[in-house]
Amino acid sequence: MKSDRIKFPTGFWAGLQQIGIDPYQVARKAQLPLTIISEPVTVTTAQYFSIWQAYSELAGDTASGIIRLATAFETTHYPPAVLATYHARSYRDALNRMARYKQLCPPExxxxxxxxxxxxxELEWMDSEQPGPPVLVGITLAFLLELGRRGTGQPITARTVEFSHTMGDRDALEAYFGCPVQIGAAVNRLTLYRKDLDLPFLSYNKELLEILTPVLERSLDEQRRRSTAEMVKWILKRSLSGGPLDIQAVASELSMSDRTLQRRLTDERTTFKQLLTQARHEQAREYLANPQLDIKEVAFLVGYEDQNSFYRAFRLWEGDTPAHWRSEYLRTHPSS
Structure with a gap:
């Protein structure tokens, strides 16, 4: 089942700082809470795309933004799924791992x-009606080449690169990829020389792969077996601030009819309304635990347009006011 949740790597923000772009400016431009920079979070597809669009606008020329970030991003900041590709046996092994573990991080x-x-x-979007911004397309394909260059220690070049949208300075991209770049293509595609896939990775680490691979495979397995109720709650949690979600919208996100979704939730002894309440309650606690967010912002983030409705709901959940709950939490969790 597809779901609208994307793990956003905290290393991205460190990469921005390296190339002289203020992460807080990107978060503000994307209209997201600034806490996203310091805490590992999952975001919706729309939020994910807005982060990349904000970066693109601040970086200026799209091609320059692609090349600067792809080359500056340090391997120490790679998330586990990418780390497993960097320490693969060969370029082919790395690319196959990348394609496999991309399933853990939609939407591409x-x-x-x-x-x-x-x-x-070929780069494809899980939701073909909502393709990603050009800078994300470019970064994704550039990173696949960068991975090969870093892993093998060789100045690998592509055979051709195709983009469906304009990407800024084409000469700069051709210099980076070492090949012709086609704009206005039907697909976004990187074509490599097959012989390069046989090149061994100097960064191959058998011991680390033996640790990472089982963990990633379990995550893939868990993702496939996650209950419908859990999937619904994940979607609700990451979409609360975007306005009210109805069962039809969530069912559509899960590629099923609202009747099928209702039946599955009944089988799991819950309802859509109960899951929405749980999602709001759990997210409210999470946000209130962060003293940098004011209570009015917390109310908005969990889907309440007016503060009073949030206060009433929170009293029902916790038997306490949001302000008092927060002060007690921070008193008992001083290191949080």
Missing amino acids: SLRINEEDEQCTI
């Missing part, structure tokens, strides 16, 4: 095809 997916002397990697 990679389709790899080896034929004759070439290997094509």
